[in-house]
Each structure stands twice: as C-alpha cells, then as structure tokens.
Amino acid sequence: MILVLAVLVAVLCAALAGWALWFVVRDRAVVLRQLWGGAVVEGVLLLQALVLAVLQARGHEVDGVLLWGYVVTQLVVLPLAAAWAFAERTRWSSVVLLVATFTVAFLELRLLQIWGAV
Amino acid sequence: MTDATSAPGQDPATPGTGNRTGTGAGRLLVAVYGVLALAATARGLYQVGTKLDEAPLAYVLSLVAGLVYVVATVALARDARRTAWVTVGFELVGVLTVGTLSLVDVGDFPDETVWSRFGSGYGYVPLVLPFLGLWWLRRTGRDAPGADAGTDGPDDEPAPTVG
Numbered sequence: 001m002i003l004v005l006a007v008l009v010a011v012l013c014a015a016l017a018g019w020a021l022w023f024v025v026r027d028r029a030v031v032l033r034q035l036w037g038g039a040v041v042e043g044v045l046l047l048q049a050l051v052l053a054v055l056q057a058r059g060h061e062v063d064g065v066l067l068w069g070y071v072v073t074q075l076v077v078l079p080l081a082a083a084w085a086f087a088e089r090t091r092w093s094s095v096v097l098l099v100a101t102f103t104v105a106f107l108e109l110r111l112l113q114i115w116g117a118v
Numbered sequence: 119m120t121d122a123t124s125a126p127g128q129d130p131a132t133p134g135t136g137n138r139t140g141t142g143a144g145r146l147l148v149a150v151y152g153v154l155a156l157a158a159t160a161r162g163l164y165q166v167g168t169k170l171d172e173a174p175l176a177y178v179l180s181l182v183a184g185l186v187y188v189v190a191t192v193a194l195a196r197d198a199r200r201t202a203w204v205t206v207g208f209e210l211v212g213v214l215t216v217g218t219l220s221l222v223d224v225g226d227f228p229d230e231t232v233w234s235r236f237g238s239g240y241g242y243v244p245l246v247l248p249f250l251g252l253w254w255l256r257r258t259g260r261d262a263p264g265a266d267a268g269t270d271g272p273d274d275e276p277a278p279t280v281g
Contacts, residue, residue: 065164065167065168066164069160069161069163069164073156073157073160076156077153077156080149080152081149084145084149087145088141088142088145090142092142092143092144092145092146093145095145095146096145096146096149099146099149099150099153100149103153
C-alpha cells in the first residue's frame with residue numbers, strides 16, 4: 001500500500017518537476033494551475049499520512065518520531081513553494097517549485113527507508 | 119493572480135542599483151537554505167530529544183547548526199545583510215571544521231550531523247551553500263562587504279541573534 005502511494009507521489013512529483021522545468025526554460029513564473037497540481041500531490045501525501053498512521057496503530061514496527069518528522073516536513077515543502085510563487089513573479093519561482101518537487105520526492109525515498117519498505 | 123502575466127525579470131522591489139538578497143535568483147538560495155534549515159533542525163531536535171547521551175556534543179551541534187540555518191534563511195529572505203553574513207560565515211566555518219574533524223575521526227562526530235564529512239549525507243549541499251551565500255551577498259551588496267554596518271537595507275537587524 002505504502003509502496004503504491006510512494007510510486008504515485010514519485011510520478012506526480014516527476015510530472016510537476018517537468019512542468020516547472022519547462023517554465024524555467026521558457027522564463028515564466030509559476031501559474032495557478034501548477035499550484036493545483038501541487039495540491040494533488042499534497043492530497044496524496046495526506047492520504048499517505050493517514051495510511052501510515054493506521055498501519056502504525058496496527059503494530060508496524062517503526063521509529064515513530066523519525067517517521068513523523070519526515071511526514072510533516074514533506075507536507076510543508078510544497079505550500080512554502082506556493083507562497084513563493086505569489087511573492088516572486090519571475091522564472092525563479094519556477095526554479096523554486098522544481099527544487100520543491102525534488103525535495104518531496106527525496107523525502108519520499110527516505111520515508112520508504114525509514115518505514116522499511118525498501 | 120491566475121496567470122503569469124507580469125513581465126519576467128522585472129522586480130518592483132529593486133529600485134536603484136542595489137538588489138535585495140531575497141528576490142530573483144536569491145529566492146532559490148533562500149529556498150534551498152529553507153529546506154536545509156528544516157532538515158537540519160528537525161534532525162537536530164530528533165537527536166537531542168531521543169538520544170542525546172549517545173553523542174552530546176555532536177547532537178547539540180547538530181541542533182545549533184539547524185537553528186543557525188533557520189536564522190540565515192530568514193536573514194537572506196528579509197535582506198538582513200549583517201545577520202546573513204554572520205550566519206552564513208558561521209556555517210562555512212562549521213562545515214569545514216566538523217567536516218575535517220569527522221574525516222580524521224577526532225571526537226564523537228558520527229555521520230549523523232549535517233556537517234559530517236562535509237555534508238555528504240546531504241549531497242554536499244551544506245558545503246556548497248555557504249560559498250554561494252557569501253557570493254550572493256557580495257554580488258547584491260550595495261556597499262563593500264564589511265562596510266555595510268550603518269547603511270543596510272530597511273529590514274536589517276541591529277545585531278546577530280546567534281548564540
């Protein structure tokens with residue numbers, strides 16, 4: 001289950017990263033539709049948090065503090081990038097979105113390692 | 119704000135010659151600093167909170183490093199130049215010192231702090247970032263570095279809040 005969600009997060013992040021990269025190349029700032037894309041990622045992350053909580057409650061052995069540190073960190077990255085998109089109306093907001101998607105994807109990998117799924 | 123209709127490259131916050139540290143390409147710097155601040159502080163809190171007795175010095179340092187990254191992030195974002203100089207400089211010294219110590223294996227620096235082995239656990243970002251930060255501060259500086267004591271930006275703070 002976690003692995004399926006992780007693949008979904010990775011695919012969505014890759015798509016959003018590609019979109020952001022395209023905007024960087026075209027010298028454009030982040031648009032609202034990209035933020036909706038980020039919201040979809042956030043939705044999947046929230047679902048993942050729910051699933052993690054349920055599985056942990058059912059007795060999955062994991063370092064809880066470490067795991068939830070990553071879960072919370074992962075959740076705040078894209079909203080911060082979104083805030084940037086409003087403040088900086090240049091291509092650099094697209095660069096920031098690109099970095100943010102990479103960060104979320106990387107945190108997802110660490111999350112899997114902590115969970116013991118890979 | 120539904121579309122990117124504003125002209126790229128134009129920034130209303132940069133009148134005159136000087137640039138603010140937190141705009142344009144500086145956003146990227148602030149963003150990467152922010153990610154590192156988040157990562158280092160979270161990790162430091164975790165280490166100090168759960169296993170401080172294993173390696174007190176390294177873990178407290180880990181947390182301090184994280185908090186300094188937070189201050190540096192805010193300073194860069196708000197164009198508080200003096201604070202930014204101090205905190206970014208602190209990181210440079212920190213990563214070089216701890217990086218070297220962890221390589222020659224002096225003291226208890228397990229590979230669990232941001233600065234251990236020059237930040238290899240973080241893709242060497244902690245090593246590269248201070249250089250980029252100092253370069254950016256220099257580049258955007260209205261005055262020569264070091265001579266900016268009284269003529270800083272509007273948001274500059276009176277004194278570094280480190281330590």
